[in-house]
Structure formats: C-alpha cells, structure tokens
Amino acid sequence: MSVITYSAYAQKLQEMGISRSVAENTDLLKAVEEIRELKQQKRAVILSHYYMSAELQVTHANGGVADFVGDSLGLSVAATKVEADAVVFCGVKFMAETAKVLNPSRKVLLPSSLAGCSLAESITAEDVRFLKKKHPGIPVVAYINTYAETKAEADICCTSRNALAIAKALPGDKLIFVPDQFMGKNLQQRVKAETGKEMILWEGSCEVHEQFSPNQILGLQMMYPEAELLVHWEVPDDTVARTLSRSGGILGSTTDIINYVAESKAEQFILGSECDLGATLRGMYPHKEFIVPCIRCPHMKQIDIYRTRDALRALGTEREDLFRIDLNETVIQGAYLPIKRMLEFA
Numbered sequence: 344m345s346v347i348t349y350s351a352y353a354q355k356l357q358e359m360g361i362s363r364s365v366a367e368n369t370d371l372l373k374a375v376e377e378i379r380e381l382k383q384q385k386r387a388v389i390l391s392h393y394y395m396s397a398e399l400q401v402t403h404a405n406g407g408v409a410d411f412v413g414d415s416l417g418l419s420v421a422a423t424k425v426e427a428d429a430v431v432f433c434g435v436k437f438m439a440e441t442a443k444v445l446n447p448s449r450k451v452l453l454p455s456s457l458a459g460c461s462l463a464e465s466i467t468a469e470d471v472r473f474l475k476k477k478h479p480g481i482p483v484v485a486y487i488n489t490y491a492e493t494k495a496e497a498d499i500c501c502t503s504r505n506a507l508a509i510a511k512a513l514p515g516d517k518l519i520f521v522p523d524q525f526m527g528k529n530l531q532q533r534v535k536a537e538t539g540k541e542m543i544l545w546e547g548s549c550e551v552h553e554q555f556s557p558n559q560i561l562g563l564q565m566m567y568p569e570a571e572l573l574v575h576w577e578v579p580d581d582t583v584a585r586t587l588s589r590s591g592g593i594l595g596s597t598t599d600i601i602n603y604v605a606e607s608k609a610e611q612f613i614l615g616s617e618c619d620l621g622a623t624l625r626g627m628y629p630h631k632e633f634i635v636p637c638i639r640c641p642h643m644k645q646i647d648i649y650r651t652r653d654a655l656r657a658l659g660t661e662r663e664d665l666f667r668i669d670l671n672e673t674v675i676q677g678a679y680l681p682i683k684r685m686l687e688f689a
C-alpha cells in the first residue's frame with residue numbers, strides 16, 4: 344500500500360474513534376491492501392452499510408475498501424447502478440438479496456452466511472399470505488428487513504427512510520405493515536394524526552433497537568442535560584414517548600439521524616441506534632460529541648475485513664458458492680415490483 348493510502352486510511356479510522364494501535368495494525372492494513380487489489384483484478388465493488396464496523400466504512404477514495412457506504416435505501420439505489428461483474432455486500436442477508444433482485448445479472452456475495460436479522464426471521468411469505476386472507480384488499484407494506492420470498496407477497500416495500508411517506512401515500516384507510524411492531528407503532532402515531540389511517544401490525548422486533556429502554560435513555564439524559572437525542576424508528580414507542588420530548592432531537596431513519604446532526608446547533612448527542620453508527624457520526628462530525636450506549640448488531644458483526652477478503656478471494660473459484668446469493672427466478676420476479684415501487688420514493 345502506498346504511504347499516502349496507508350496514512351489516509353488509518354487517519355480516517357482514528358477520526359471515527361478507533362484507537363491508533365487498532366487503526367495501524369499491520370494485519371488490518373495488509374488485508375485492506377489485498378482487498379483493494381482483488382476488487383480491481385476481479386471487477387468487484389463493495390457496498391457497505393453504516394452499521395458495519397469502521398474498518399469497512401472507509402471509502403476507497405479515502406484509502407479504504409468501500410465503493411459506497413449508506414443506509415438500506417441508499418444501498419438499494421447503489422445496487423441498481425453497479426456495472427462491475429460482482430458486488431461484495433457488507434451488510435446483512437436481506438440487503439444482499441435486495442441487491443440481487445435489483446441487479447440479477449451481477450454476482451452478489453455476502454461474506455458471512457450468518458449475517459441474518461431478527462426482523463427478517465420473524466415473518467415468512469406464508470405469514471403474509473395469512474394476513475392478506477384475514478384482511479382482504481388491504482395493502483401490505485413490507486419493511487426492507489424481510490427476505491425476498493416475503494417481499495414477493497407484499498404490494499410495496501419500504502425502508503426506514505421512506506416508510507412514513509409510503510404509508511401516507513397508499514390509498515385506503517388501512518394498511519398492513521410488517522414486521523417491526525415498534526417501528527409500526529411509532530409510524531402509526533404520525534400516520535393516524537396526519538391521514539387518519541389505521542395500521543395493522545406484526546409482532547417482529549429488532550434485537551438491537553428493542554434494547555433501548557426508557558430508564559437507560561433517561562439516565563443518560565440526566566448525565567448529559569445539553570445533549571439531543573437521536574433515535575431510530577425501531578426503538579420501542581414507549582421509550583420514544585418518555586424521552587424524546589425531554590431533550591429534543593429526532594425519531595427517524597439512519598439517514599434522517601445523520602442529516603439532523605448536520606443541521607442541529609447542539610454539540611452533544613445521545614445515540615439510540617446501532618453502536619457503529621456512532622463511528623460514522625464521529626467521522627462525519629469530528630467537532631461534535633456522541634454518547635453511544637454501545638449495542639452491536641450481532642448479524643452485521645459477522646462480517647469483518649478478513650471475511651470480506653475471504654469472499655473476494657473465493658470470487659470466481661469453486662469456493663464462491665459459500666458466499667454467493669442465489670435466488671430462484673420466481674422469487675426475483677415476485678420481489679422486484681414491490682422493491683421497484685419503493686424506489687419511486689427514494
């Protein structure tokens with residue numbers, strides 16, 4: 344690795360709050376160098392979610408490995424534009440599946456088969472068919488955090504960034520929203536107030552965001568009375584109701600949170616979302632302070648720089664099928680329309 348690239352990468356990691364000894368670790372830097380070379384040799388790109396650890400969030404232009412870093416909506420849009428032969432997806436399985444549905448002629452590799460999601464696992468295609476039978480004619484909105492087979496049963500998908508706009512825009516006075524009950528309840532308050540619509544919910548939850556309790560946030564608000572609160576839609580509605588109005592801040596998606604900090608005059612923020620979004624925010628806003636009760640998504644953290652390198656090493660060899668996302672044609676066709684409709688709200 345050239346001196347310039349080496350120092351740019353290590354410096355970016357330190358800006359994101361990573362210690363110098365970790366940022367300058369030789370094994371890490373060697374892996375970064377190999378990944379950058381493999382991407383070029385094998386015509387691959389890396390798409391990386393904001394919940395990945397910092398080492399996977401530094402962009403290629405800054406000496407890192409990611410060609411694009413974003414939230415699940417941004418990553419979906421990026422997937423439609425990939426011209427390289429292959430995508431290595433640093434995120435979780437439902438995200439990699441969405442990339443495959445949107446760009447089926449490209450190979451999509453997920454560096455760990457264990458990168459699941461408690462929300463995606465909480466609901467099946469069969470469950471959605473059951474809901475549709477029980478509530479005939481009511482439109483179904485499936486959160487992007489579902490598997491492709493489940494999406495294929497929905498009328499439209501959404502991400503945390505466009506869920507509110509989609510729920511408000513749908514025709515009729517009711518809608519089915521699956522599978523996150525807490526996001527559903529948080530959305531329901533706004534949707535009901537602004538349109539009078541009822542939302543029928545499922546009982547799934549995010550195993551990370553459901554852990555943010557009122558007492559935990561209230562305790563931090565007492566310790567940091569000047570701080571504003573940044574909470575993701577998936578945080579329990581009870582926590583949001585008891586904390587947000589005390590300090591001000593935002594309830595929204597990952598990108599809403601990032602944009603809110605850019606606009607806010609506050610200098611301190613309490614983050615009610617995945618731990619490594621704290622690294623993203625520190626990298627973007629080095630002069631602001633982020634208090635982060637560090638709850639990590641165990642699924643996202645299945646993927647690290649070394650597994651990403653393994654996936655790239657396997658690309659084009661007989662080991663590739665350990666990492667490749669394969670979906671049958673019926674599922675791809677079924678999931679395409681609901682995802683495409685979602686992208687009209689991007």
Ligand code: 13P
Nearest residue numbers: 414415416502503596597
């Ligand atoms: P975003 O849609 O904000 O990227 O969130 C993804 C996710 O997994 C939230 O838990």
Ligand code: SF4
Nearest residue numbers: 460461549550551640
């Ligand atoms: Fe799923 Fe929650 Fe992890 Fe997001 S943070 S991938 S919703 S378990």
